[in-house]
Amino acid sequence: MALLPFLNRRSLIRSGLGAGVMAASWPLHAAWPRNVDANPRLPDYPFTLGVASGDPAPDGFVIWTRLAPRPAEQHYGMARAPVIVGWEIAADDNFTTILTKGEALASPELAHSVHVDVTGLAPDRIYFYRFHIAGHTSTIGRSRTLPMPGARVDRLRFAVAGCQHYEHGYYTAWQHIAQEPVDFVFHYGDYIYETNEKGADTLTIQDHPFPRARRHNNDEPYSLDDYRQRYAQYKSDPHLQAAHAAAPFWLSFDDHEVDNDWADKWDQDGTPPEVFLFRRAAAFQAYYEHMPLRRSAMPDGTHMHMFRGAQYGDLMNTFILDTRQYRSDQIGEDARLPGGEKLSRMVPEAASPSRTIMGAPQEAWLFDGLSRSSARWNLIAHQVMLMHLTMRGKDGSKGYNMDRWSGYLDSRRRLLNHIDKACPGNVVTVSGDAHRHYAGDVIHDEQAPGARRKIITTEFLGTSISSGSDGMGDLNAAAQMADNPCLKATIDRRGYVLCDVDRDAFHTDLKVIDRVTVPDGAVSSFARFSVERGKPGVQKG
Ligand code: FE
Ligand code: CA
Numbered sequence: 001m002a003l004l005p006f007l008n009r010r011s012l013i014r015s016g017l018g019a020g021v022m023a024a025s026w027p028l029h030a031a032w033p034r035n036v037d038a039n040p041r042l043p044d045y046p047f048t049l050g051v052a053s054g055d056p057a058p059d060g061f062v063i064w065t066r067l068a069p070r071p072a073e074q075h076y077g078m079a080r081a082p083v084i085v086g087w088e089i090a091a092d093d094n095f096t097t098i099l100t101k102g103e104a105l106a107s108p109e110l111a112h113s114v115h116v117d118v119t120g121l122a123p124d125r126i127y128f129y130r131f132h133i134a135g136h137t138s139t140i141g142r143s144r145t146l147p148m149p150g151a152r153v154d155r156l157r158f159a160v161a162g163c164q165h166y167e168h169g170y171y172t173a174w175q176h177i178a179q180e181p182v183d184f185v186f187h188y189g190d191y192i193y194e195t196n197e198k199g200a201d202t203l204t205i206q207d208h209p210f211p212r213a214r215r216h217n218n219d220e221p222y223s224l225d226d227y228r229q230r231y232a233q234y235k236s237d238p239h240l241q242a243a244h245a246a247a248p249f250w251l252s253f254d255d256h257e258v259d260n261d262w263a264d265k266w267d268q269d270g271t272p273p274e275v276f277l278f279r280r281a282a283a284f285q286a287y288y289e290h291m292p293l294r295r296s297a298m299p300d301g302t303h304m305h306m307f308r309g310a311q312y313g314d315l316m317n318t319f320i321l322d323t324r325q326y327r328s329d330q331i332g333e334d335a336r337l338p339g340g341e342k343l344s345r346m347v348p349e350a351a352s353p354s355r356t357i358m359g360a361p362q363e364a365w366l367f368d369g370l371s372r373s374s375a376r377w378n379l380i381a382h383q384v385m386l387m388h389l390t391m392r393g394k395d396g397s398k399g400y401n402m403d404r405w406s407g408y409l410d411s412r413r414r415l416l417n418h419i420d421k422a423c424p425g426n427v428v429t430v431s432g433d434a435h436r437h438y439a440g441d442v443i444h445d446e447q448a449p450g451a452r453r454k455i456i457t458t459e460f461l462g463t464s465i466s467s468g469s470d471g472m473g474d475l476n477a478a479a480q481m482a483d484n485p486c487l488k489a490t491i492d493r494r495g496y497v498l499c500d501v502d503r504d505a506f507h508t509d510l511k512v513i514d515r516v517t518v519p520d521g522a523v524s525s526f527a528r529f530s531v532e533r534g535k536p537g538v539q540k541g
Contacts (some may be wrong), residue, residue, distance in 0.1 A: 032105060037081040042134050044069035044077060049232060050241030051131065053143035053248045054292030056184065056310070060118040061143045061248050063087060063129045064292035067112040071232035072217060074225070082107040085114050086132040089121065093128045093140050106133075111228050113289040123148045124313070141245040144183055146310060150374075153313030154503060157181060159247075160381075161496040162188035162254070162432040163464030164234070167197045168205065169213045169516025171239035173465045173496050176511065176523045178242035180498060183312075185247055186320070186381045188432030189254025190467065191287070192230050194221055203469060206492075210469035211517045222279055227286030235290060244292075250320050251291045252306060254383040254433055258283040261403050265302075266329045277302045307362045309369055316501055317375040319366055321382040326359025330402050343391045343399030350402065350409050357408035366415075371422045376503050376533060380429040386412065386459050387440050390483045398483075404433070416444045416456040425534040427457045428506050430497065434461055435468040437495065437510045439529050440487040441537040455486075455537040460508050460529070462497040470494070470515050488538040489527045506531040 046067040053061045067085070069077030088101040100120060106112040114131065121127060124147040131138040147153050159177045177185060196216050202209045221227045234240065255261050258280050265273035265280070284299040291297075297304050306322040332344050349355070358366065370378055384404040391399050400406040419427045429442065438461035444454045463471075471492040481487050493512035500507040507530045515521040529538045 032084060033082055033107075035081055036105075037079060037083050040079065040081075040083045040134050042067075042069050042077070042136065046077070046133060046136055047131065047138035049235040049290075050244055051129070051138050051141040052244035052292040053129065053141055054251055055294050055308070056144060056146045056248045057119075058123040058146045058148050060121045060145060061127075062292045062294055063089075063114075063116045063118055063131075063141065063143070064290075065114050065131045065138055066235075066290065067106050067114070067133065068232055071236055072229070076111070076228075076232065078108070078112050080108055083112070083133060087114070087116055087118075088130055088132075089118060090128045091125075093142070095128065095130070095140075099127070111286075111289045115293065115295065117294060121145050124151070124153075139241070139245060143248045147313035147315075149311040149313070151313040153315035156183055156312050156315055156499075156501045158183055158499050158501075159185045159496050160188065160430045160432070160460065160462040160499065161185060161465055162462065163190040163435055163467040164240070165190075165193045165197075165256075165464075165467040166234055166237075167193075167212060167214050167216055168203065168210075168469045169466035169494060170519045170521070171237050171465055172513050172516055172519065172521045172523070173494055173511070174237070174239040174243040175520075176513075177496055178239065178246045182247050182498070185243065185249045186318075186430060187249055187251045188381070188430070188462065189252050189324075189383050190256040190433065190464070191251070191253065191291075192227075192234050193256045193467070194230070194259055194283075195256070196220060205469050206472055206475075208472060213466070213469070213517050221286075222282070224282040224285055227283050228289065231286055231290040249292060250310065250318070250381065251293065252320055252322065252381070252383060253287055254324055255403075257287050261330060262324065263327045263329045264325060307358075307365065311375065314375055315503065316377040316379055317369065317373045318379045318381055319369055321358060321366065321380065322362065323357050323383045326362060327357045327408065328355040330407055333402065342401060342403070343393060344402045344407075345397075346400055346406075350400075350407050351413075353410045355408050355410060357405060357411040363411070363414070367418045367422070370418060370427070373423060376426065377501055377506060378423055378427045380427060380457075382429065382431045384431055384433045385438065385461055386415075386429050386431060386442050386457075387438065387461075387484070387486055388412065388443075389438075389480065389487065392479065392483065413445065416442065420444065420454070420456050424456075425536055427536070428531055429457055429459045430462065430499070431459065432462045432464070435464045436471075436490050436492045437461065437463040437497070437512070437526060438487065439489045439508070439510065439527065439538050440484070443486045457536050458506075458531045458538055460497050460499070460510075463491070463493060463495050463510075463512070465496070466494055466516050468492060468494065470517050488529065491526050493526065494521075495523070495526070504533050506533070 495512040498509040513521040
């Protein structure tokens with residue numbers, strides 16, 4: 001039994017961690033499976049999809065990688081057996097002092113992904129991590145623990161980004177985010193797109209031709225292997241890898257990780273729910289496999305738990321929502337904007353109290369968290385627009401995007417009521433999905449006759465990393481702002497939102513990239529805004 005000494009050696013290494021430092025790899029304190037390949041022979045460098053960290057806590061964070069020597073091939077260059085991957089955490093990127101290390105299982109069941117919930121680290125510190133297997137060492141990632149809850153924090157910087165259609169453009173925005181001095185990145189979803197763009201060299205987006213930047217290497221995904229291949233292609237991008245290696249991410253998914261505009265167990269095509277749930281389960285598993293998520297997010301059948309919170313000392317409590325998995329189905333779609341965006345006529349059903357975008361348990365968790373928060377700021381980090389914007393169709397008629405909070409008006413009313421009551425003046429929301437930057441005031445009941453036009457909170461909606469290609473600049477911007485006085489800025493360019501929070505002000509910088517259909521586009525600041533604590537609403541500068 002050659003394996004026994006091997007298992008003993010592993011157990012010794014795992015129990016021999018430095019004093020005062022605890023590390024938990026997955027599976028916790030379990031013996032490795034009997035079919036572990038102790039001496040894997042890898043055909044090529046296995047860390048082709050990079051490294052990542054996420055979900056920081058005061059004593060650690062999750063570190064992630066996936067072994068894929070040949071990511072585009074079936075079985076991605078790995079033999080059909082679990083293997084053991086070593087990991088290390090250091091205080092410096094030369095790894096002169098290794099603070100903790102351990103080993104983790106990479107199983108074929110999970111596409112040889114590795115998730116380690118590192119613990120035992122000091123709060124509010126920068127750490128470096130890397131992985132080893134079979135003589136190969138990964139690139140180095142940089143992460144950061146949270147401050148202790150309640151500890152004084154004077155400043156926090158983070159980026160808000162998402163919507164990264166691979167075929168629409170290069171990830172120049174990630175290239176720049178990787179250089180920003182951020183404590184974390186919030187990803188609002190659309191990490192992959194399941195759709196393939198038609199057209200050889202030219203894509204038609206918003207009725208406008210753009211040069212095709214890149215091409216998906218498989219058909220629309222339905223199976224687990226399909227989704228894995230798609231993630232592998234996206235994850236191969238060096239700029240996306242650089243951004244993940246630079247800072248911990250708080251990840252959330254929106255629709256395109258599964259299928260456009262899905263809602264709970266319904267897709268947009270009318271697939272029977274019990275059938276669609278097989279696709280959702282495959283998509284969720286592949287999502288988990290490729291993201292630095294905690295064990296608590298591991299899919300449990302067709303469900304995964306993604307709403308969660310983080311406390312950045314006494315400065316900011318963050319609530320990361322899941323507005324996709326528990327929502328009521330969308331209601332009627334009957335027109336398109338001149339730019340191609342969907343819109344619907346408002347129907348009374350949109351305001352029905354029986355409709356929900358969060359589901360009751362998540363709503364209770366959020367409301368309770370906001371009620372109990374004593375932080376200077378509260379950040380609601382979610383996926384789709386909270387502002388209730390009037391849109392116009394090609395014929396000039398008014399409509400609304402019912403995939404956003406506009407289709408869930410009673411959920412929206414309940415949230416704004418609660419913010420007004422529980423923590424007036426210190427909530428800021430960030431979201432995405434619209435493929436334009438939007439900055440504006442979130443106003444209570446703005447469409448109701450005789451409504452109080454009270455500003456309850458503020459929304460900064462990040463545009464997209466690449467979705468929408470080079471964009472149409474200020475197409476529709478003047479008309480949208482005229483129709484919607486709550487809206488203070490909008491532009492159709494790729495980019496991200498940079499947030500810089502201090503004790504009295506929440507500053508944002510709406511970054512734009514001039515072109516994404518060629519590499520190395522130039523980044524600039526489209527607009528800078530701030531929110532003064534105690535005074536909800538967007539201010540210049
Ligand atoms: Fe998107
Ligand atoms: Ca979306």
